[in-house]
Amino acid sequence: MPDQTISCTYFEQAGPQNTLHTLELAKNRAQELEISHVLVASTSGATGVQALSFFPPQNLVVVTHSAGFAAPNERELLPQHREAIERAGARILTAQHAFGGIGRAVRRKLGTYQIDEIIAFTLRVFGEGMKVACEIALMAADAGLIPVGEEIIAIGGTSKGADTAIVLLAANAQDFFDLRVLEIICKPRQ
Numbered sequence: 363m364p365d366q367t368i369s370c371t372y373f374e375q376a377g378p379q380n381t382l383h384t385l386e387l388a389k390n391r392a393q394e395l396e397i398s399h400v401l402v403a404s405t406s407g408a409t410g411v412q413a414l415s416f417f418p419p420q421n422l423v424v425v426t427h428s429a430g431f432a433a434p435n436e437r438e439l440l441p442q443h444r445e446a447i448e449r450a451g452a453r454i455l456t457a458q459h460a461f462g463g464i465g466r467a468v469r470r471k472l473g474t475y476q477i478d479e480i481i482a483f484t485l486r487v488f489g490e491g492m493k494v495a496c497e498i499a500l501m502a503a504d505a506g507l508i509p510v511g512e513e514i515i516a517i518g519g520t521s522k523g524a525d526t527a528i529v530l531l532a533a534n535a536q537d538f539f540d541l542r543v544l545e546i547i548c549k550p551r552q
Contacts, residue, residue, distance in 0.1 A: 368545060376489065376550035378523025381409060387548050388515050388527035389416040395529065399514040401425055401502050402524065403494045407443025409524050410452070413517070419451035423507045425498040426456045455507055460500040460535045461485075461493070481538070489549050491526025494518025496543070500535045508532050513544065525550050 371387055373380045385402075392400060398421045404410035410424030424447050426439045439456065447454055459466075465476030485493035495516035502508045510532050517527045527547040533540040 370546050371548035372551040373525055373548065374550075375552065376491070376520035376525050378519065378521075378525075380525040380548070380550070381412060381519070381523035384517060384519075384524040384527050384548055385413055385416045388517055391527070391529065391545070391547050392417070392515050395513060397513050397515055397529065399423075399508045399512065399532075400517070401495075401498050401508065401514060402517040403498050403519060404443075405438045405522070407439045407447060409517075409519065409522075410454070411443050411446050414447065414450045414452060422452040423502050424452055424454050425501055426454060428456060428458045431459075453507060455498075455502055455505050457501050457505060460497045460504070460538075489526055490520040491518035491524070491549060492528065492543075492546075495526055495528050496530070496541060499530055499532045499541065500538060503532045503534045510534055510537075511540075515547070520550065 400417045400421055401423050402410055402413045404424050405427055413422055429437050461478045461482035465478040468476050482493050485496055495518035499516045503510050508514050513529055514532050515527060515529055517524045519525045526549040528543050529545040531542040
């Protein structure tokens with residue numbers, strides 16, 4: 363591919379106020395690059411429902427927190443959002459975080475960080491949404507919901523909503539260092 367000049371949107375602040383703009387920018391870039399696989403992180407499912415207006419449901423995977431993430435036995439994905447996403451034909455992935463499973467248990471019990479959480483902290487130097495976007499790509503690849511080695515769009519955020527979108531080559535978690543961030547579509551500047 364020849365050299366390219368591609369615009370990147372930098373939001374003044376992180377947060378859910380950027381969600382619709384992030385989804386629009388990601389949709390436009392997906393169309394330009396003819397990318398069919400799109401991932402969006404969504405805790406309650408609200409961002410996943412919003413993404414249905416931007417992407418064909420058969421190409422959309424909504425990635426949620428694992429059950430018990432916030433509290434034992436609790437599912438944060440709201441039933442009405444789950445129903446809307448599934449009714450539209452999009453897929454939902456609820457799985458353990460790639461950067462916080464057993465390593466988080468070791469930290470909580472023994473007070474020491476493991477490599478998965480160190481990787482998460484390192485990715486956060488680019489912003490929380492960047493960490494989330496890379497993490498959900500690993501999770502979706504491990505679940506077989508996206509192809510490894512193909513360009514996809516991953517959308518993450520800071521706390522709630524979406525404020526980061528990237529183009530990346532997906533990889534499985536055990537091949538993390540094969541994951542490649544190819545483009546940053548948008549992210550918060552601070």
